[in-house]
Amino acid sequence: MKFSINRTELANALSIVLKGVSTRSTLPVLSGILIEAAGDKIVLQATDLELSIQYSVAALVEEEGRTVVPGKLFSEIVKNLPDAAVHVEATDEQAFVTCDTSSFSIRALNAEDFPGFPRVDVHQKIEIPFHQFSTMVKRVSRVVSKDESRAILTGVLITLEAGVLRMVATDSYRLAITDAPLPNSSADEFHAVISGSFLSEIASLPKTESPVSDNQIVVTCEDTVFINRRIEGNFPNYKQLLPDGYATRATIEVDKLVASVRRASLLGSTSSPVRFDLNNASQTVQISAASQDVGSAQEIISCAIEGEDVEIAFNYAYVLDGLGSIATDEVYLEVQSALKPGIFRALEPENFLYLVMPVRIS
Secondary structure (H helix, E strand, O other): EEEEEHHHHHHHHHHHHHOOOOOOOOOOOHHHHEEEOOOOEEEEEOOOOOOEEEEEEEEEEEEEEEEEHHHHHHHHHHHHHOOOEEEEOOOOOEEEEEEOOOEEEOEEEEEHOOOOOOOOOOOOOOEEHHHEEEEEEHHHHOOOOOOOOHHHHHHEEEEEOOOOOEEEEOOOOEEEEEEEEOOOOOOOOEEEEEHHHHHHHHOOOOOOOOOEEEOOOEEEEOOEEEEEEEOOOOOOOHHHHHHOOOOOOEEEEHHHHHHHHHHHOOOEOOOOOOOEEEOOOOEEEEEEEEEEEEEEEEEEOOOOEOOOOOEEOOOOOHHHHHHOOOOOHHHHHHHHOOOOOEEEOOOEEEOOOEEEEOOOOO
């Protein structure tokens, strides 16, 4: 195998494929990247047997063939090469990399031992503009659970109903929902729970105008194909957590609220969270926190309030996570009572809801 390619393009390809390289497998070949040169392109593949990634990039192929190179080492070499054409030549046992005056020789692995790229029969398919997909994933991914003992909560529920694409994530302490219209989708309905970390990897790809095609567990974006296992199990019935209405609603400027919660959190902790005291008469919300061994902090923000006076407390980190996903200048805070979940809701035209379980006020 022998080919030449622009260093920047090769480095970009490797940065994407490297996400699929196994770091814990006992099979040495899974720590490598399969490179196949044919025609006028090279195809790079990586897998940890759960996540598989394939990336195609144009190259000047002088001699067709395939090899497996150590993924992390090869990526680091290319990343540190001068900005010039990279020449790669491989035999059964060695791969040679030259660029300008630099040259490397690294041990190659047997390409025959590398697992074949999965083939999946597509039953449902949806397409969504990459920017929209990326925005939706970033809004809900903060809420995905890290607890592997409840695998279903490490995923994001993706549904398509009546032309509306919805992503839902929860860690049982908070819940994030974001919707986007998808009226021209070829699929009537779609329902899958997909790994949150997998979706985040796709959302972090370089920005592109191309749509993302999500075929249950196959995601295609331009020249990249991702395949990941679908999470089996029943996603929690999140709809039963959503209240029909509210007793109190405050309309608050997002920037002021974020700054106030951050300042109050300096004196708070998970055992003494940030309190929200909503007062209709004064049309204000008081943000406060106290720690017995440190001190206390209070801050008052003017806002528009409708409904009853109420005091409710939240974990400040959860609040900041939710507010960080809101793109509008103002946010609705909707409360039923001190013991029921509070909802932070973006104003139109954004369609984002963030539910947070309250902390009992002593």
